[in-house]
Amino acid sequence: MxxxxxxxxxxxxxxxxxxxxxxxxxxxxxxxxxxxxNGAGKTTIFNTVTGIYNADKGEIFLDGKDITNLPQYQxxxxxxxRTFQNIRLFSGLTVEENILCAFDFxxxxxxxGGLFPTKLRFxxxxxARELCRNYLEIFGMLEYINEKPENLSYGNQRKVEIARxxxxxxxxxxxxxxxxxxxPTEVSELTxxxxxxxxxxxxxxxxxxxxxxxxxxxxxKIHVLNFGETIAVGTAEEVQNDPKxxxxxxxxxx
Amino acid sequence: xxxxxxxxxxxxxxxxxxIAIGFALVFNILKFSNFSYGATMTxxxxxxxFLVASKGFxxxxxxxxxxxxxxxxxxxxxxxxFRRILLNNSPTTYFxxxxxxLATLYEGLVTIKVGAxxxxxxxxxxxxxxxxxxxxISKSDIIMFIISAIALGIxxxxxxxxxxxxxxxxxxxxxxxxxxxxxxxxxxxxxxxxLSGIFAGLAGCFLGIKYTLTPTLGSLVVKGFISSxxxxxxxxxxxxxxxxxxxxxEAICLKIFGSGWATIVTFAIMLLFLLIRPxxxxxxxxxxxx
Amino acid sequence: MALFxxxxxxxxxxxxxxxxxxxxxxxxxxFSLGSAAFMAIGAYAxxxxxxxxxxxxxxxxxxxxLMAVVVGFVIGLPVVKLRRDYISLVTLGFGESIxxxxxxxxxxxxxxxxxxxxxxxxxxxxxxxxxIVSITLVAMFKRSKYGRQCIAVKSDELAxxxxxIDSSRIKMxxxxxxxxxxxxxxxxxxxxxxxxDPGIFGWKKSADWVIMVFFGGVNSLTGSIFGATILxxxxxxxxxxxxxxxxxxxxxxxxxxxxKPNGLLGEWELTPTHIKETFKKIKxxxxxxxxxx
Numbered sequence: 001m002x003x004x005x006x007x008x009x010x011x012x013x014x015x016x017x018x019x020x021x022x023x024x025x026x027x028x029x030x031x032x033x034x035x036x037x038n039g040a041g042k043t044t045i046f047n048t049v050t051g052i053y054n055a056d057k058g059e060i061f062l063d064g065k066d067i068t069n070l071p072q073y074q075x076x077x078x079x080x081x082r083t084f085q086n087i088r089l090f091s092g093l094t095v096e097e098n099i100l101c102a103f104d105f106x107x108x109x110x111x112x113g114g115l116f117p118t119k120l121r122f123x124x125x126x127x128a129r130e131l132c133r134n135y136l137e138i139f140g141m142l143e144y145i146n147e148k149p150e151n152l153s154y155g156n157q158r159k160v161e162i163a164r165x166x167x168x169x170x171x172x173x174x175x176x177x178x179x180x181x182x183x184p185t186e187v188s189e190l191t192x193x194x195x196x197x198x199x200x201x202x203x204x205x206x207x208x209x210x211x212x213x214x215x216x217x218x219x220x221k222i223h224v225l226n227f228g229e230t231i232a233v234g235t236a237e238e239v240q241n242d243p244k245x246x247x248x249x250x251x252x253x254x
Numbered sequence: 255x256x257x258x259x260x261x262x263x264x265x266x267x268x269x270x271x272x273i274a275i276g277f278a279l280v281f282n283i284l285k286f287s288n289f290s291y292g293a294t295m296t297x298x299x300x301x302x303x304f305l306v307a308s309k310g311f312x313x314x315x316x317x318x319x320x321x322x323x324x325x326x327x328x329x330x331x332x333x334x335x336f337r338r339i340l341l342n343n344s345p346t347t348y349f350x351x352x353x354x355x356l357a358t359l360y361e362g363l364v365t366i367k368v369g370a371x372x373x374x375x376x377x378x379x380x381x382x383x384x385x386x387x388x389x390x391i392s393k394s395d396i397i398m399f400i401i402s403a404i405a406l407g408i409x410x411x412x413x414x415x416x417x418x419x420x421x422x423x424x425x426x427x428x429x430x431x432x433x434x435x436x437x438x439x440x441x442x443x444x445x446x447x448x449l450s451g452i453f454a455g456l457a458g459c460f461l462g463i464k465y466t467l468t469p470t471l472g473s474l475v476v477k478g479f480i481s482s483x484x485x486x487x488x489x490x491x492x493x494x495x496x497x498x499x500x501x502x503x504e505a506i507c508l509k510i511f512g513s514g515w516a517t518i519v520t521f522a523i524m525l526l527f528l529l530i531r532p533x534x535x536x537x538x539x540x541x542x543x544x
Numbered sequence: 545m546a547l548f549x550x551x552x553x554x555x556x557x558x559x560x561x562x563x564x565x566x567x568x569x570x571x572x573x574x575f576s577l578g579s580a581a582f583m584a585i586g587a588y589a590x591x592x593x594x595x596x597x598x599x600x601x602x603x604x605x606x607x608x609x610l611m612a613v614v615v616g617f618v619i620g621l622p623v624v625k626l627r628r629d630y631i632s633l634v635t636l637g638f639g640e641s642i643x644x645x646x647x648x649x650x651x652x653x654x655x656x657x658x659x660x661x662x663x664x665x666x667x668x669x670x671x672x673x674x675x676i677v678s679i680t681l682v683a684m685f686k687r688s689k690y691g692r693q694c695i696a697v698k699s700d701e702l703a704x705x706x707x708x709i710d711s712s713r714i715k716m717x718x719x720x721x722x723x724x725x726x727x728x729x730x731x732x733x734x735x736x737x738x739x740x741d742p743g744i745f746g747w748k749k750s751a752d753w754v755i756m757v758f759f760g761g762v763n764s765l766t767g768s769i770f771g772a773t774i775l776x777x778x779x780x781x782x783x784x785x786x787x788x789x790x791x792x793x794x795x796x797x798x799x800x801x802x803x804k805p806n807g808l809l810g811e812w813e814l815t816p817t818h819i820k821e822t823f824k825k826i827k828x829x830x831x832x833x834x835x836x837x
Binding site: 285286287289334335338339342344345346347348350351352354355356358359361362363365366473476479480483487514515517518521522524525528529 | 569573575622626628629630632633634636637638640641644645647648746747751754755758762788790791793794795797798801802803805
């Protein structure tokens with residue numbers, strides 16, 4: 001049974017067919033890429049899978065369970081975490097607190113612990129903070145643990161966002177243009193990190209990207225979208241040589 | 255019998271319409287509830303009283319002074335209370351806080367001048383009531399209805415037919431895009447506040463005529479909120495329609511329940527709309543973006 | 545001296561309520577104009593239970609707070625699902641209705657004349673202790689996972705949901721906590737004054753509290769407490785200015801909103817981390833100045 005199965009989903013906005021029959025099957029440890037020109041519907045797919053939008057047609061299965069029209073937070077708790085195209089870190093919280101938030105639904109104390117200094121609260125908070133430090137260490141961001149996110153560089157904010165998503169202990173990680181705005185050095189750092197992290201924690205990754213160097217180097221399977229339609233699916237080699245893909249990106253010779 | 259209620263309702267409704275439209279104008283363009291609107295009404299009404307009415311002038315001069323005072327106060331409020339918040343792109347809650355503080359300020363100023371006593375506008379009309387088809391209509395109600403209708407009509411023309419009106423509609427739809435199209439959003443916002451202030455002045459004056467002039471006159475601004483909610487927040491037509499319906503509903507409730515329960519029932523109506531049909535009757539814009 | 549004690553007691557009671565408002569508006573970003581109605585429920589319920597049923601005060605307090613929480617739950621169900629802008633109007637509607645309802649229930653509550661004859665058992669030590677307890681509870685709440693989630697939801701509800709936070713649930717928790725605290729303030733109030741004046745529980749009162757939170761620093765508990773203390777104590781001490789005091793009050797707030805929109809204290813909290821930071825900043829400035837000279 002596949003980890004994630006997206007079956008023939010459609011999503012319309014008014015008259016616009018944002019997603020026109022998209023399907024994808026991902027297994028543990030696989031990294032899939034979703035590429036296409038702007039407006040092709042890539043983020044809409046993420047939004048539909050994570051429950052921000054409801055699919056008009058089609059189903060989504062996580063580990064065999066139908067998650068198609070569940071509320072967002074439930075889908076996350078079942079094992080899908082994501083990052084956003086425009087970084088959405090929580091202002092008013094430090095880096096550490098941002099990351100701790102993603103763990104909170106697994107935090108076992110209740111309102112009594114929230115108001116009073118109970119033993120359970122101390123234990124759980126300690127556990128959460130340790131996990132948080134682990135992730136920050138992996139990303140080399142431990143020194144920024146008490147910083148406010150708005151004081152960090154763009155690349156560092158990205159790392160925090162990914163660390164935060166990892167804190168949800170997902171089975172599937174959805175990354176929306178993680179390399180956007182990064183320098184070439186940062187991109188290669190990110191590539192190594194993603195490879196390491198997905199092997200170490202064993203989840204599947206869906207990656208939306210425009211940086212084709214990143215996509216081609218780490219994705220086992222690539223889906224190419226244009227105007228909501230899937231125009232090609234295959235390995236990096238296959239997709240690079242597909243005439244339809246070339247036409248979508250570069251146009252046809254007159 | 256019921257015709258009387260209808261007449262009473264329409265009379266009240268026409269005053270509520272003035273409150274609602276001034277309130278809706280600002281909500282439309284800035285997407286927040288201007289809680290200082292009520293106090294603006296109070297200040298304008300009192301200014302008109304002291305400058306004009308108590309000196310023996312008639313209705314029209316009083317209205318003019320009141321409207322002008324309202325416009326000035328409103329503009330002042332925009333500059334002192336809201337301009338910075340707009341420029342800083344602060345979250346909407348700051349508008350609320352600022353507007354409520356302005357309300358306290360205005361009411362405080364009026365209280366200083368006036369204390370807790372209440373005043374009455376002198377009788378502007380010679381014969382106070384008319385009998386028509388078995389109902390009693392007060393002359394003041396008729397005149398207020400006519401003047402409201404005229405003011406609303408003029409506003410409608412401005413919004414629909416003039417360049418300024420178009421610019422206003424553009425800015426309320428998307429402030430930044432309008433700015434990019436060359437519309438001076440700040441100026442348009444100022445104009446909106448001036449228009450809103452004019453209606454505040456008219457409404458305040460009418461409320462002063464209909465009831466009495468006290469520093470707490472402004473709390474009737476709640477009727478404006480409720481009317482806007484019923485009619486559809488953000489819709490100008492809706493505000494007027496909502497106000498009329500509210501006036502009539504209140505008249506009916508007053509008859510059946512008496513004044514205490516009538517307040518509760520009107521709030522209950524507002525709550526029903528907010529919870530079941532938040533777009534109100536006009537069913538206007540503003541969807542939650544993903 | 546007596547004036548000081550009176551002011552202290554009243555300020556402490558206000559602080560209890562403001563703690564509740566901080567949780568609701570400061571932490572979670574929900575703007576309510578009906579909070580005073582919960583103070584009314586607390587005040588009337590506790591007063592009535594003691595007078596009519598003769599139960600001890602602690603029991604009346606607990607029952608009154610429970611009642612407020614139940615009402616809060618019923619109101620909260622639609623409120624937490626609403627858009628931010630509508631919350632203020634809905635809470636306004638509920639608040640005014642409840643306040644009016646309490647006046648209508650003449651036979652029980654004494655109507656427009658208020659509820660009289662409540663034993664005046666609350667003096668300044670109880671008020672002060674209550675304020676300290678409330679502040680401590682809210683500080684603990686803020687540092688817990690609940691506080692974090694509230695701030696996350698306030699900052700970006702969509703992203704919060706994406707991180708597994710059930711935003712409706714956390715909003716409800718914050719709402720109920722604020723109802724409980726405001727009701728507690730109401731209980732203290734009625735047993736301090738000895739009577740309940742029905743006219744003070746309208747939206748203006750709720751708005752006053754929100755202004756105090758914003759004035760002192762909407763993102764800071766310390767700031768809110770500080771702001772509340774200043775704004776509730778000042779009018780009392782300015783009695784000689786009579787009606788001008790409201791004008792001064794309003795001018796102060798307008799200035800802060802314009803020039804320091806994050807409030808007097810901004811995001812500063814009275815915690816070891818922040819105090820250390822502030823000392824460091826002062827030291828750095830001092831070093832820089834002495835180097836230049």
